[in-house]
Amino acid sequence: MTARMDKRFADLKAEGRPALITYFMGGDPDYETSLGIMKALPEAGADVIELGMPFSDPMADGPAIQLAGQRALKAGQTLARTLDLAREFRKQDQDTPIVLMGYYNPIYSMGVETFLDAALEAGIDGLIVVDLPPEMDDELCIPAVAKGINFIRLTTPTTDNNRLPRVLQNSSGFVYYVSMNGITGSALPDLSAIASSVNRIKAHTPLPVCVGFGVKTADHARAIGAAADGVVVGSAIVAQIAGSLTKDGKASxxxxxxxxxxxxxxxxxxRSARLVVAE
Amino acid sequence: MNQPLKPNSFRAGPDEDGRFGIYGGRFVAETLMPLILDLEAEWNKAKTDPAFQAELAHLGTHYIGRPSPLYFAERLTAELGGAKIYFKRDELNHTGSHKINNCIGQILLAKRMGKKRIIAETGAGQHGVASATVAARFGFPCVVYMGATDVERQAPNVFRMKLLGAEVIPVTSGHGTLKDAMNEALRDWVTNVEDTYYIIGTAAGPHPYPEMVREFQSVIGKEAREQMIAAEGRLPDMVVAAVGGGSNAIGLFHPFLDDESVRIVGVEAGGKGLDGEEHCASLTAGRPGVLHGNRTYLLQDSDGQIKEGHSISAGLDYPGIGPEHSWLKDTGRAEYVPIMDDEALEAFQMLTRTEGIIPALEPSHALAEVIKRAPKMGKDEIILMNLCGRGDKDIFTVGKILGMGL
Structure with a gap:
């Protein structure tokens, strides 16, 4: 339900700090461990959870997330099992928004209506589907919004002012600004350029604008959080998981x-992002 | 929108959203979307620009060696004892396959768009060689992504690309074949979107690629249609081509789509048989899905995860197919059949010995289907097959299988 997402961002606004949005791959390195990771995230300080749906051909992802997807698939993860993760998580946490992130084919394979009903029932609040630009809104975006699931859009440095209104048209929840052209896990880009891009997007939408791609440390999070409504961290978390595994790739x-x-x-x-601005 | 069961013309697609029925489309990351739209706009200008068409035709004649001959395979016809067999000899093109037809067209577009760098994916290496060739001819740096497995089994083409000045990057993700190379090329493109032009080698990918590649390859069918009328005074009864991604096939088929008397047969790689996992027959054994920018038939599991294909021929080793073929299959205008590795290998040897032509393993699949069908057809009937590549690159693979040390 979209209310959970809206409430979370409204509360954070009142608190005067940006959101920490954490991505991990569902089923990496196995179902039970990733459920444990998911359950631990809110207590560690995550405000929104992006739950990765593994796909065999992640065309916009770098090596860290590619490998995470391969580990998850090898351990038997499927889209249905990823929805199970959300359903289990919801038994203990009714407040943290969950956004599913991945590629379209597993959803299309399940069937859009079946998927959306299952996602709603599992407590999913939003979708980020990398390979569905606004030109393809009839596929999933419009049916999702009709059922009350946010469709969160990626905007990139190549999304210019002429194109922004089209990208924002059916989006809801928040806007995910991908701060550089490239695949996930690439280097952190220029911070002042990020600030001006966030302001450019904000001129077109009342939605919170969250920034990702390249955030690895608390310092990055603080710096980006000063300019944005939220900071998305993905590859760094996935790399942390990879680094903790045993030699044969199992959970430790x-x-x-x-x-x-x-x-x-x-x-x-x-939490200290806006303090920096005040200084 | 309801898809009419029988459209007025089979040659009108795609629609303005890049759809052939439900197939095709533009399923790409937002980073690429503005570029895809730019490319479409430039392509729409170029295709009606006489100067562009003149340059394309000039290079076709003087650089590629077009028109390629239409050849009556007299000894093979006699041996099979049925329909007359003609080959469209696109294996005689510069670089040894039909791939150059598309690369020349796309490099001219890259030049028009002011791009500075070329990337390409390749399976058998034929498209990589053709891309590296046009990049050299027009002075662009070129990076070719090639599955690590393919780098190994297509060593001569890797060497050719390097000689031509291209950087060949072996891709180790997945099974290290064409699909993985395409993923990696897309990752490069997303990262270097401003200055890079991606020459997709087959009639697949996001709109406008399937239409654009088809148009560049349709020179095959247009020439063959005229040549056949000149040679026989009529159209062929059947046209046959191998399909991997499907660019040589759509290039041959498209000009014949509205000729009702012409049966159209696409031949997929049946690998070691459709019962197991080791084949690439996406149209025969797959179901519709979304990959690499388009909706099309794909080999996938029940969760929508894409399977790895297998074929003796690296050029057919792709779990998808161009979207227009998916539509032609569903409408029934074309039929698609699988040919197994061993059948292709036998056809390869038969052509070598009866006609003195060493075909690539890709058209050897088409030939194996011709060998099955020709004897069942009348002597007054005509089969036209696209001999889309020559087999020099495959002699090592074939030698190994036949136990002949090289």
């Missing part, structure tokens, strides 16, 4: 706590 006793430690640090970053 430290996997969940390794993620919590990283997210706690990032949360410190976003």
């Amino acid at each position: 006793p430290d996997t969940i706590s390794a993620v919590s430690t990283l997210v706690r640090g990032l949360a410190t970053g976003v």
Whole structure:
């Protein structure tokens, strides 16, 4: 339901700080561990959870997320199991918005109506589907919005002012500004350019604008959080999971706590973001 | 919108959204969308620009060596004892396959758009060689993504690309074949979107690629249609071509789509058989899905994860197919059949010995289907097959299988 997302951003606005949005891959390195990771995220300071749906051909992802998807698929993860993760999580947490992120084919394969009903029932608040630009809105975006699920759009440096209104037209929840052209996990771009881009997008929409691609440390989170309504961290979390695994790629006793430690640090970053501005 | 069961013309697609029925479209990341729209606008200008068409035709004649001959395979026809068999000899093109037809067209577009760098994906290496060739001819730096498995089994083409000045990047993700190379090329494009032109090698990908590649390849069918009328005074009864991504096939088929008397047959790689996992017969054994920018038939599991294909021929080793073929299959205008690795290998050897032509393993699949059908047809009937590539690149693979040390 969209209310959960709107309430979360409204509360954060009142609190005067940006959101920390954390991405991890559903089923990486296995179902149980990723459920443990998901359950630990809010306590560590995540405000919104992006739950990755693994896909065999992640065309816009760098090596870290590619490998995470491969680990998850190898461990038997499917779209249905990813929805199970959300459903289990919802039993303990009714407040943290969950956004599913991935590619269209597994959804199309399940059937759009079946998928949307299952997603609603599992407590999903939004969708980010990388390979569905606004030109393809009839496929999933419009049916999703009709059922009350946010469709969150990626905007990029190549999305110019002429195109922005089209990109924003059916989007809701928040706007995800991809701060550079490239695949996930690339280097952090120029901060002043990010600030001006966020302002450019804000001139076109009342939605919160969250920034991702390249955020790795609390300092990054603080700096980007000063300019944006939210900071998205993905590859760094996924790399943290990868780094915690045993030699044969299985979860270790430290996997969940390794993620919590990283997210706690990032949360410190976003919580001091606006203080930097005030200085 | 209801798709009419029988359209007035099979040659009118795609629509303005790049759709052939439900197939095609533009399923790409937002980063690429503005560029795809720019490309479409430039393509729409170029295709009606006489100067562009004149340059394309000039290069076709003087650089590629067009028109390619239409050849009556007299000994093969006699041996099979049925329909007359003609080959469209696109294996005689510069660089040894039909791939150059498309590359020349796209490099001219890249030049018009002011791009500074060329990227391409390749399976068998034929498209990589053709891309590296046109990049050299027009002075562009060129990066070719090639699955690590293919780099190994197509060593001569890797060497050719390097000689031509291209950088060949082996792709190790997935199974290291054409699909993985295409993923990696798309990742490069997303990263270097401002200055880079991506020459997709087959009639697939986001709109306008399927239409654009088809138009550049349709020179095959247009020439063949005229040549056949000149040679026989009539159209062929059947046209046959191999389909991997489907560019040589759509190039041959498209000019014949509205000729009702012409049966159209596409031949997929049946690999080691459709019962198992080791084949690339996406139209015969797949179902519609979305990959690499378009909706089309795909080999996928019940969760929508894309499967790895297998074929003896690296050029057919792709789990998808151009969207127009998916539409032609659903409308029934074309039929698609699988040919197994061993059948293709036998056809390869038969053509070599009866006609003195060493075909690539890709058209060897089409030939295997011709070998099955010709004896069942009358001597007054005509089959036209696209001999889309020559087999020099495959002699090592074939030698290994036949146990002949090279």
